[in-house]
Amino acid sequence: ESLSVVGSWSSLPLHKEYEAPFWQATLPEASGGNLQTTVTTHNQMNLGVGEVFRLLGQGVFDVGMTVGDYAVADAPELEGLDVPLVAMSADKAEAAVKAARPMIDEIFAKRFNSKVLAIAPYPPQVVFCNAEVGSLDDLKGLKVRASGRMTAKFLEALGAEGITVSFSEVPGALQKGVVDCAVTGAGSGYSAGWWEVTTHLLPIPLGGWDPVVTAMNMDKWESLDADTQALIEKEIAEKFEAPAWSTAEGALANDIACLTGKGECASGDSRNLVLVEASDGDIEKAREILQSEVLPEWAERAGGDWAARWNQSVGAVVGVTIKTN
Amino acid sequence: MAETAFNLLKRANRLVAISVGVLFLLCAGLVLADILLRRLGASLGGTDEISGYVMAIGTAWGMAFGLVELSHVRIDFLRRAIGIPKWRMILDLVSLLALAGTITIVALQCWPVVETTLRNGSRANTPLETPLALVQVPWFAGWIWFALTAWLTFLCALALVYQGNFSRSEQVIGVFPESEAV
Amino acid sequence: MLAFVSVGLLALLSLSIPVGIVLFLLGFGIDQFFTPFPLMRGLGSMVWSTSENAALIAIPFFVLLGEVLVRTGIAARTYSALDRWVSWLPGGLVHANVATATMFSATSGSSVATAATVATVAMPQADRLGYDPKLFSGAIAAGGTLGIMIPPSINLIVYGFLTQTSIPQLFLAGLLPGILLALGFIVVTAFVCMVKPELGGARRTFPLIEMLKGLADLLPIILLFSAIIGSIYKGWATPTEAASVGVAGALAIALLFGGLNIRMIGAALIGTVKVTAMIMLVVIGASFLNFTLSAAGLSQELRGFLEGLGFNPLWTLLVIVLMYVVLGFFIETLSLMVITIPIVVPIVTALGYDPVWFGILMIVLIEMALITPPVGLNLFVVQGARRGGSIAEVMIGAVPYVLAMLAMVIALIALPDLALFLPKAMN
Ligand code: NA
Numbered sequence: 038e039s040l041s042v043v044g045s046w047s048s049l050p051l052h053k054e055y056e057a058p059f060w061q062a063t064l065p066e067a068s069g070g071n072l073q074t075t076v077t078t079h080n081q082m083n084l085g086v087g088e089v090f091r092l093l094g095q096g097v098f099d100v101g102m103t104v105g106d107y108a109v110a111d112a113p114e115l116e117g118l119d120v121p122l123v124a125m126s127a128d129k130a131e132a133a134v135k136a137a138r139p140m141i142d143e144i145f146a147k148r149f150n151s152k153v154l155a156i157a158p159y160p161p162q163v164v165f166c167n168a169e170v171g172s173l174d175d176l177k178g179l180k181v182r183a184s185g186r187m188t189a190k191f192l193e194a195l196g197a198e199g200i201t202v203s204f205s206e207v208p209g210a211l212q213k214g215v216v217d218c219a220v221t222g223a224g225s226g227y228s229a230g231w232w233e234v235t236t237h238l239l240p241i242p243l244g245g246w247d248p249v250v251t252a253m254n255m256d257k258w259e260s261l262d263a264d265t266q267a268l269i270e271k272e273i274a275e276k277f278e279a280p281a282w283s284t285a286e287g288a289l290a291n292d293i294a295c296l297t298g299k300g301e302c303a304s305g306d307s308r309n310l311v312l313v314e315a316s317d318g319d320i321e322k323a324r325e326i327l328q329s330e331v332l333p334e335w336a337e338r339a340g341g342d343w344a345a346r347w348n349q350s351v352g353a354v355v356g357v358t359i360k361t362n
Numbered sequence: 363m364a365e366t367a368f369n370l371l372k373r374a375n376r377l378v379a380i381s382v383g384v385l386f387l388l389c390a391g392l393v394l395a396d397i398l399l400r401r402l403g404a405s406l407g408g409t410d411e412i413s414g415y416v417m418a419i420g421t422a423w424g425m426a427f428g429l430v431e432l433s434h435v436r437i438d439f440l441r442r443a444i445g446i447p448k449w450r451m452i453l454d455l456v457s458l459l460a461l462a463g464t465i466t467i468v469a470l471q472c473w474p475v476v477e478t479t480l481r482n483g484s485r486a487n488t489p490l491e492t493p494l495a496l497v498q499v500p501w502f503a504g505w506i507w508f509a510l511t512a513w514l515t516f517l518c519a520l521a522l523v524y525q526g527n528f529s530r531s532e533q534v535i536g537v538f539p540e541s542e543a544v
Numbered sequence: 545m546l547a548f549v550s551v552g553l554l555a556l557l558s559l560s561i562p563v564g565i566v567l568f569l570l571g572f573g574i575d576q577f578f579t580p581f582p583l584m585r586g587l588g589s590m591v592w593s594t595s596e597n598a599a600l601i602a603i604p605f606f607v608l609l610g611e612v613l614v615r616t617g618i619a620a621r622t623y624s625a626l627d628r629w630v631s632w633l634p635g636g637l638v639h640a641n642v643a644t645a646t647m648f649s650a651t652s653g654s655s656v657a658t659a660a661t662v663a664t665v666a667m668p669q670a671d672r673l674g675y676d677p678k679l680f681s682g683a684i685a686a687g688g689t690l691g692i693m694i695p696p697s698i699n700l701i702v703y704g705f706l707t708q709t710s711i712p713q714l715f716l717a718g719l720l721p722g723i724l725l726a727l728g729f730i731v732v733t734a735f736v737c738m739v740k741p742e743l744g745g746a747r748r749t750f751p752l753i754e755m756l757k758g759l760a761d762l763l764p765i766i767l768l769f770s771a772i773i774g775s776i777y778k779g780w781a782t783p784t785e786a787a788s789v790g791v792a793g794a795l796a797i798a799l800l801f802g803g804l805n806i807r808m809i810g811a812a813l814i815g816t817v818k819v820t821a822m823i824m825l826v827v828i829g830a831s832f833l834n835f836t837l838s839a840a841g842l843s844q845e846l847r848g849f850l851e852g853l854g855f856n857p858l859w860t861l862l863v864i865v866l867m868y869v870v871l872g873f874f875i876e877t878l879s880l881m882v883i884t885i886p887i888v889v890p891i892v893t894a895l896g897y898d899p900v901w902f903g904i905l906m907i908v909l910i911e912m913a914l915i916t917p918p919v920g921l922n923l924f925v926v927q928g929a930r931r932g933g934s935i936a937e938v939m940i941g942a943v944p945y946v947l948a949m950l951a952m953v954i955a956l957i958a959l960p961d962l963a964l965f966l967p968k969a970m971n
């Protein structure tokens with residue numbers, strides 16, 4: 038059996054350290070040579086990020102992976118997978134994703150004709166600022182580069198202005214004040230040199246955790262025999278998903294150390310951004326905004342009983358309740 | 363007959379082109395307004411999302427105009443080397459047939475995109491939440507129009523060739539349009 | 545698969561099938577013969593996501609800017625002003641051709657538009673002052689190529705888009721090589737005319753007061769360039785947005801110098817749509833071909849092929865340069881770029897070269913393609929503006945400038961900082 042696999046961003050550690058080895062070596066070996074794969078990534082194919090799961094559903098390739106949030110144009114209910122600032126640690130984020138999994142399975146089957154195999158995290162999407170910032174509140178009135186609808190809505194509710202800038206243009210935009218702050222993974226910001234053009238770091242997941250969904254085209258999945266299906270599910274859970282989650286927290290600590298110079302940095306030279314700790318008050322306020330504005334809006338966009346289901350699953354894990362009428 | 367038909371087609375596409383041009387100009391105005399407002403500390407928001415839609419719809423509808431104006435690039439060193447008008451004409455017809463066939467396939471393959479959008483009621487992954495059907499339907503229609511124009515042009519040229527009117531057909535599907543011939 | 549693509553490309557192109565269509569057809573072929581996956585189902589998505597892109601809106605904007613400017617009469621004023629400043633050099637008015645082209649390059653994103661603008665105003669002067677047509681028209685064709693090197697540049701935008709390289713960095717990187725190339729053209733002209741004075745025209749000097757008066761006529765273009773580039777580097781606007789500043793500036797110039805009316809705007813808009821459609825068909829076709837090639841694993845095949853050759857990075861790079869020179873004889877520039885980018889750029893970056901630097905190197909090679917026969921768009925444009933005479937004259941006249949470009953290629957390879965100095969200094 039031959040599988041064509043389209044991975045997430047080829048330059049990021051998730052692909053290099055976990056996706057590529059798993060699909061190129063681990064799984065084919067575990068199958069005793071029954072499964073063979075060709076692996077590329079969606080950016081190498083020049084695919085629009087919103088197209089990956091659409092094409093997966095149409096069977097253009099067999100296995101696809103990208104940030105779930107990229108696909109919310111076709112499935113607004115999917116936004117509930119990654120709500121900003123509800124999961125402050127990797128453990129919490131993992132628990133939230135696990136709680137959301139049955140909903141995600143259903144959404145992918147219905148909207149994208151696909152079977153979800155795994156959900157792994159990108160590093161939390163933290164805030165780099167080229168401006169004096171002491172708390173979450175200080176983002177008010179600033180221009181912030183963020184991606185994703187819910188994060189943008191959250192920033193709006195906070196009184197900040199969301200600006201779209203492509204990743205490669207962010208350093209220039211920060212330097213010249215086109216944007217004051219920008220959201221990305223701490224490691225990405227470190228390796229892309231954002232510390233050269235920023236002064237402050239808020240290590241809170243303002244952009245959520247950008248969980249990356251790995252899914253297989255449903256027709257392909259159903260064409261596999263039960264043993265193969267079981268093998269794939271077991272291997273991916275043990276040798277891809279679990280290790281990816283278990284290193285997430287440590288990676289964040291390391292990246293923050295590298296960016297701020299506080300602690301051991303294993304990735305290279307330390308930098309000296311000002312570390313802005315979010316106070317409990319900040320988080321409290323963020324949750325208040327989420328519960329009163331952002332999440333109810335989402336409940337309306339998603340329709341159906343998604344809000345209620347979210348409250349019972351993810352909401353219960355993270356302690357947030359959407360107030361619905 | 364064939365000539366009249368082609369001239370009509372050309373005029374229709376000219377109207378389309380003017381509209382697309384105005385759309386581009388309006389978009390430039392919008393972007394400029396956004397820059398100025400940003401200097402004043404405000405922002406329209408979403409201008410680059412709108413620019414993207416303008417680009418998709420504008421290019422789709424502009425393609426057919428490019429065809430009747432003979433501006434789609436062709437490498438013509440072989441064609442140039444051929445002295446006999448009849449053979450040149452055959453090359454032009456083959457090339458146009460390839461275009462019409464290919465664009466028909468492209469246009470038909472654009473439909474599933476629109477269909478998925480309609481089925482999911484998709485909205486852009488942005489604060490504007492633009493209903494994607496609103497922009498993808500006109501985009502799809504533009505590609506259909508391109509395919510239609512290509513086939514109509516092909517029929518006109520075929521008729522002219524059949525009448526033996528090579529000089530006229532060369533102006534319909536050759537390499538340089540009448541207006542630019544020196 | 546490499547052989548299939550290469551042979552198919554050449555065969556279909558020489559049948560004179562439109563370039564954009566050839567790219568689609570090759571993509572269909574790859575899907576049919578080289579992958580088990582139904583890539584055709586991705587066609588619609590590729591067309592949508594390629595054309596629905598805010599970065600590309602800069603293309604119609606820059607085209608519109610040029611279309612408006614050509615219709616304002618500002619080109620003739622610029623030309624006569626520069627004539628007063630540079631015609632004392634050996635070669636006389638030929639230098640004004642290069643200088644005017646350089647100035648217009650700073651506002652135009654396209655080489656063909658630049659050459660067309662300069663040719664329209666320069667050709668009547670050649671007849672009047674009795675110039676040998678060869679070098680005179682060759683200088684216009686060559687000078688015009690600077691349009692895609694000196695920012696703004698549509699080709700650099702397309703390169704940045706297809707390779708995900710920063711467009712402002714590319715613009716910065718093109719500035720110094722563009723100016724050096726312009727100086728190179730001046731030196732080559734002067735040298736040729738010192739060896740063979742009959743190729744140039746009379747050297748003329750003008751009173752200082754005339755020269756200074758001329759400066760006023762240069763002002764609009766300088767202001768326009770400053771507005772476009774300034775708004776990018778001041779951080780007021782992204783490159784896309786800066787194009788809209790350029791459109792507004794060009795309209796303002798048209799208003800000041802007369803010529804702004806509905807008819808003119810209509811003609812400019814129509815021209816814009818035509819050129820934009822032409823560019824986008826090729827870009828969309830290339831995007832689809834790229835998608836099929838990477839799905840079929842071409843990059844692995846290519847890597848294997850190159851490793852099999854066993855060349856070191858420099859030799860591989862030289863092979864690539866040679867390939868561009870040869871393909872450049874036959875293939876139109878934008879097509880040459882978009883056809884080769886998906887295949888070549890991954891190899892070059894894997895060899896450890898900087899993608900911004902390679903973008904500039906590729907632009908020089910593509911400029912060369914614009915003035916090498918048998919297919920050289922700028923040669924055709926200049927020939928089109930001439931009253932009679934053989935195109936062979938233009939081709940011969942362009943030869944010295946091709947040599948200057950080759951020198952630039954070598955300089956860029958030997959001294960990558962020619963391109964990378966400014967982007968590094970600005971960061
Ligand atoms: Na330019």
Ligand code: NA
Pocket residue numbers: 872873874875912913914915916917918919920921
């Ligand atoms: Na050439």
